[in-house]
Amino acid sequence: xxxxxxxxxxxxxxxxxxxxxxxxxxxxxxxxxxxxxxxxxxxxxxxxxxxxxxxxxxxxxxxxxxxxxxxxxxxxxxxxxxxxxxxxxxxxxxxxxxxxxxxxxxxxxxxxxxxxxxxxxxxxxxxxxxxxxxxxxxxxxxxxxxxxxxxxxxxxxxxxxxxxxxxxxxxxxxxxxxxxxxxxxxxxxxxxxxxxxxxxxxxxxxxxxxxxxxxxxxxxxxxxxxxxxxxxxxxxxxxxxxxxxxxxxxxxxxxxxxxxxxxxxxxxxxxx
Amino acid sequence: xxxxxxxxxxxxxxxxxxxxxxxxxxxxxxxxxxxxxxxxxxxxxxxxxxxxxxxxxxxxxxxxxxxxxxxxxxxxxxxxxxxxxxxxxxxxxxxxxxxxxxxxxxxxxxxxxxxxxxxxxxxxxxxxxxxxxxxxxxxxxxxxxxxxxxxxxxxxxxxxxxxxxxxxxxxxxxxxxxxxxxxxxxxxxxxxxxxxxxxxxxxxxxxxxxxxxxxxxxxxxxxxxxxxxxxxxxxxxxxxxxxxxxxxxxxxxxxxxxxxxxxxxxx
Amino acid sequence: xxxxxxxxxxxxxxxxxxxxxxxxxxxxxxxxxxxxxxxxxxxxxxxxxxxxxxxxxxxxxxxxxxxxxxxxxxxxxxxxxxxxxxxxxxxxxxxxxxxxxxxxxxxxxxxxxxxxxxxxxxxxxxxxxxxxxxxxxxxxxxxxxxxxxxxxxxxxxxxxxxxxxxxxxxxxxxxxxxxxxxxxxxxxxxxxxxxxxxxxxxxxxxxxxxxxxxxxxxxxxxxxxxxxxxxxxxxxxxxxxxxxxxxxxxxxxxxxx
Numbered sequence: 001x002x003x004x005x006x007x008x009x010x011x012x013x014x015x016x017x018x019x020x021x022x023x024x025x026x027x028x029x030x031x032x033x034x035x036x037x038x039x040x041x042x043x044x045x046x047x048x049x050x051x052x053x054x055x056x057x058x059x060x061x062x063x064x065x066x067x068x069x070x071x072x073x074x075x076x077x078x079x080x081x082x083x084x085x086x087x088x089x090x091x092x093x094x095x096x097x098x099x100x101x102x103x104x105x106x107x108x109x110x111x112x113x114x115x116x117x118x119x120x121x122x123x124x125x126x127x128x129x130x131x132x133x134x135x136x137x138x139x140x141x142x143x144x145x146x147x148x149x150x151x152x153x154x155x156x157x158x159x160x161x162x163x164x165x166x167x168x169x170x171x172x173x174x175x176x177x178x179x180x181x182x183x184x185x186x187x188x189x190x191x192x193x194x195x196x197x198x199x200x201x202x203x204x205x206x207x208x209x210x211x212x213x214x215x216x217x218x219x220x221x222x223x224x225x226x227x228x229x230x231x232x233x234x235x236x237x238x239x240x241x242x243x244x245x246x247x248x249x250x251x252x253x254x255x256x257x258x259x260x261x262x263x264x265x266x267x268x269x270x271x272x
Numbered sequence: 273x274x275x276x277x278x279x280x281x282x283x284x285x286x287x288x289x290x291x292x293x294x295x296x297x298x299x300x301x302x303x304x305x306x307x308x309x310x311x312x313x314x315x316x317x318x319x320x321x322x323x324x325x326x327x328x329x330x331x332x333x334x335x336x337x338x339x340x341x342x343x344x345x346x347x348x349x350x351x352x353x354x355x356x357x358x359x360x361x362x363x364x365x366x367x368x369x370x371x372x373x374x375x376x377x378x379x380x381x382x383x384x385x386x387x388x389x390x391x392x393x394x395x396x397x398x399x400x401x402x403x404x405x406x407x408x409x410x411x412x413x414x415x416x417x418x419x420x421x422x423x424x425x426x427x428x429x430x431x432x433x434x435x436x437x438x439x440x441x442x443x444x445x446x447x448x449x450x451x452x453x454x455x456x457x458x459x460x461x462x463x464x465x466x467x468x469x470x471x472x473x474x475x476x477x478x479x480x481x482x483x484x485x486x487x488x489x490x491x492x493x494x495x496x497x498x499x500x501x502x503x504x505x506x507x508x509x510x511x512x513x514x515x516x517x518x519x520x521x522x523x524x525x526x527x528x529x530x531x532x533x534x535x536x537x538x539x
Numbered sequence: 540x541x542x543x544x545x546x547x548x549x550x551x552x553x554x555x556x557x558x559x560x561x562x563x564x565x566x567x568x569x570x571x572x573x574x575x576x577x578x579x580x581x582x583x584x585x586x587x588x589x590x591x592x593x594x595x596x597x598x599x600x601x602x603x604x605x606x607x608x609x610x611x612x613x614x615x616x617x618x619x620x621x622x623x624x625x626x627x628x629x630x631x632x633x634x635x636x637x638x639x640x641x642x643x644x645x646x647x648x649x650x651x652x653x654x655x656x657x658x659x660x661x662x663x664x665x666x667x668x669x670x671x672x673x674x675x676x677x678x679x680x681x682x683x684x685x686x687x688x689x690x691x692x693x694x695x696x697x698x699x700x701x702x703x704x705x706x707x708x709x710x711x712x713x714x715x716x717x718x719x720x721x722x723x724x725x726x727x728x729x730x731x732x733x734x735x736x737x738x739x740x741x742x743x744x745x746x747x748x749x750x751x752x753x754x755x756x757x758x759x760x761x762x763x764x765x766x767x768x769x770x771x772x773x774x775x776x777x778x779x780x781x782x783x784x785x786x787x788x789x790x791x792x793x794x795x796x
Binding site for chain 1: 303304306307310311312313314315320321322325329351352354355356358359360362363392395396397398400401404405406408409410413414415417418419422484487488491492495498501502505508510513517520521524525528
């Protein structure tokens with residue numbers, strides 16, 4: 001609540017439009033943000049003027065090096081894109097299957113055991129903070145080079161996101177049906193199956209598709225550490241300075257991602 | 273109960289349902305068949321078991337003298353990562369404003385589809401590709417990372433901004449125009465105060481995402497903690513990777529909590 | 540003086556909002572426009588400051604046909620006409636004082652106003668206006684923390700800050716409870732008397748119309764079907780304007796006086 005302050009003249013005889021303390025607070029916030037930016041810009045050399053002067057370089061690079069793309073490279077790219085898509089599809093499938101028990105354990109209205117609830121929640125939160133690339137790096141070392149490590153990395157990465165999203169929609173469901181089943185003697189699994197599942201099913205499907213979109217994007221990166229997919233040839237071609245091939249990769253990836261996004265969004269719109 | 277009684281229950285027409293069901297099953301079956309036949313998911317073996325890996329990452333790391341020596345260095349890299357994310361989010365949050373207004377139907381009418389097209393295009397671009405392009409054109413280092421994060425943030429923020437703008441109360445603008453305010457004044461005083469809190473809240477949320485993203489950028493030479501992680505993993509120095517990973521987990525968690533707290537206060 | 544000469548208004552969808560309206564509104568009058576919803580009351584009021592623009596006829600304000608006005612002249616005209624809306628139309632997230640000051644936008648240069656540099660006289664004027672509607676102590680509070688009646692008084696203060704010659708009020712009490720409605724109407728009436736501001740109010744409660752109006756204009760289907768002093772109006776007149784018997788909903792009641 002804001003304190004009630006009567007408009008009064010301040011020292012210089014003027015009536016302020018914004019009361020002094022509000023003004024001070026706003027000024028401090030602005031100063032802190034500007035200061036943080038100044039520090040960030042200093043360490044990254046990304047001063048505002050360089051932001052503007054940087055773009056001509058980008059345009060030159062796109063114009064001179066990326067164009068024209070080497071279209072004959074499309075075959076290699078399509079194979080790798082298919083691999084990328086397969087990794088995303090399989091990892092999403094695994095994540096949707098395995099997220100269910102975690103999601104219910106993370107929902108306070110289903111799991112009433114406080115300790116289990118906190119432990120699962122903490123574990124999933126930690127999982128979400130690990131960048132997918134580092135997961136891939138570790139998995140490559142454990143299961144070897146190739147798409148399997150990519151699938152594993154994306155699975156772990158999306159498990160955390162999916163369980164979190166789903167647990168939130170479980171927590172917001174109408175608890176009437178749950179109580180009705182409990183009242184007629186149903187156990188926890190029956191409550192979940194007949195009370196909760198029908199209510200969360202549309203969200204569940206929608207989130208799964210959303211995670212699929214995220215995984216498609218994420219799987220582009222994984223090849224950089226040898227976990228399969230398009231990233232592998234992207235790194236290779238970059239190291240060879242074959243920018244015409246890089247251009248083909250970029251354009252085809254962009255088109256593939258756009259198409260997958262479009263289809264997925266269309267389906268999600270019809271679900272909820 | 274009278275078992276002979278005829279219940280006249282209308283059976284719903286299920287043909288459409290089964291057709292849909294069959295169609296979806298067919299598509300999924302095809303997709304999975306392709307996935308399993310075209311991708312080689314074999315286990316190619318390695319020298320390290322999962323348990324050993326876990327132990328080296330999260331246990332041995334605390335007893336490794338090299339790690340101890342390098343902790344300040346790692347914190348420095350994490351600091352650079354945060355700097356990339358912050359500068360990038362700032363650029364994105366500011367540049368997203370004009371594009372957000374352009375993409376909002378109630379502000380630019382038919383032109384909104386141009387803005388929406390730009391935003392969709394940016395969002396469909398995985399950020400590593402932006403990073404590749406920026407590193408190749410302006411050289412390696414955090415500066416390229418900032419540009420990549422900044423441009424990539426415009427996509428999501430612009431879309432969210434335009435949704436905020438489309439949901440505001442336009443009657444205020446009408447009231448200001450009725451009192452003789454010019455178009456610009458009516459927008460400035462009628463629209464901006466309504467959108468500022470949501471804009472800042474979304475920008476802070478985007479900062480969370482950008483921190484995660486900038487930990488990865490190092491792999492293409494765009495600065496941050498990503499590069500030393502790759503280097504250490506190439507040398508199989510998993511204790512070092514473990515410590516950097518722990519630093520990332522701790523910092524990202526703190527930032528998530530802070531961001532959630534600030535956003536709750538704003539809206 | 541505001542004069543309607545054969546004014547008609549057809550909306551783009553073909554609906555006729557006003558049909559051949561002829562009216563003379565004298566300076567300082569307190570006029571209440573009554574009619575069923577959809578009768579064209581709102582269109583009549585909004586055509587004066589051209590929030591909707593009449594398609595035919597002449598609308599003469601102070602000797603000039605305002606329908607020919609260009610953008611700039613129209614803005615000049617609007618600065619002299621205060622408007623009050625059913626839903627207050629305040630910027631909910633800013634302070635009451637800033638909302639009231641926004642009434643001065645038409646008088647303030649663009650650059651100056653964008654920087655928020657209102658002259659001190661304007662700030663004083665805004666506070667005086669708030670004082671006149673009795674809520675000056677709320678000046679620094681955010682508008683969305685006030686009750687509906689208080690928000691409507693803020694919007695009256697905003698109109699007053701324009702130093703208007705005319706105040707238009709489009710269903711100003713439709714969202715308020717009976718006691719608050721009377722407070723708002725009394726404020727409007729007081730301002731009308733003290734500053735000699737021509738005031739046009741849309742209402743659909745007949746008892747309120749009779750209590751506050753100097754003159755009542757009745758509308759039905761876009762046409763003016765009654766125009767006369769409030770003293771000459773009876774329930775019978777309303778039945779003629781509405782084209783039906785008076786119902787309970789048409790009466791507000793609730794004034795303790």
